[in-house]
Amino acid sequence: AKNLNVHGGKITITDAYTGISTGSAFTIYNGIINSSGSDNGIIAYNLMNVYDGEITASSSGNGSAISLKELNSNGNCKLTIEGGKVTATNTGNLYGIDAVGGLTITGGTVTAQGGKNTVGEGQVGIFTYGYNITISGGDVTAIGGDAKAGSNQDGGAGIDGNLTVNGGTVIASGGAGDGDGSNGSGISGTIELGSGIKLYAGA
Numbered sequence: 085a086k087n088l089n090v091h092g093g094k095i096t097i098t099d100a101y102t103g104i105s106t107g108s109a110f111t112i113y114n115g116i117i118n119s120s121g122s123d124n125g126i127i128a129y130n131l132m133n134v135y136d137g138e139i140t141a142s143s144s145g146n147g148s149a150i151s152l153k154e155l156n157s158n159g160n161c162k163l164t165i166e167g168g169k170v171t172a173t174n175t176g177n178l179y180g181i182d183a184v185g186g187l188t189i190t191g192g193t194v195t196a197q198g199g200k201n202t203v204g205e206g207q208v209g210i211f212t213y214g215y216n217i218t219i220s221g222g223d224v225t226a227i228g229g230d231a232k233a234g235s236n237q238d239g240g241a242g243i244d245g246n247l248t249v250n251g252g253t254v255i256a257s258g259g260a261g262d263g264d265g266s267n268g269s270g271i272s273g274t275i276e277l278g279s280g281i282k283l284y285a286g287a
Contacts, residue, residue, distance in 0.1 A: 090115050102127055112137050123147035129155040136168040145176045152183040161185030167192040174199040179211045186215035191222045198229035198240040198259060206231045206240035206259035206268055217243065220250040228259035228268035239268035247271060250278040256285045
């Protein structure tokens with residue numbers, strides 16, 4: 085499958101399943117992208133790079149707003165955001181952003197909202213399956229989803245992964261638990277901070 089590169093213009097896609105699904109890497113140099121699906125907003129494989137522009141992705145079902153998956157990548161799988169504005173909102177049952185291979189943010193504004201689960205526990209804003217999350221610039225806000233009313237389940241974490249912050253500002257908040265359930269953590273995983281870093285994490 086071919087890579088998908090966007091250099092400018094405006095793209096708006098709404099689909100009953102997935103808004104944008106690439107068979108390989110997805111690179112945004114500039115432009116405006118609005119992509120929504122009843123399951124996934126955007127799915128890319130192996131590499132997704134955002135250099136500038138404005139990307140708005142949303143999911144209302146069982147997928148993620150932005151999802152990076154691995155397909156014969158030989159371990160070279162990563163989501164990188166260097167600038168622009170990225171907003172990933174999940175009103176369904178999974179993550180705001182999930183990235184196999186990890187996530188690197190060096191600039192821009194990134195907002196990720198985990199699913200306010202219609203089944204039970206709230207979901208994670210940014211989830212990397214145990215891979216590293218490195219932030220060295222930009223403004224990052226990650227919000228865990230609330231648990232379903234009446235479920236007695238936990239809220240989702242804002243960020244779930246091994247987090248290193250060397251620059252920028254990070255705000256991470258967990259979603260509300262229901263009944264006997266606990267509120268989600270702002271950050272779930274290891275945290276390493278550089279000097280002079282602003283990190284706000286709360287349930």
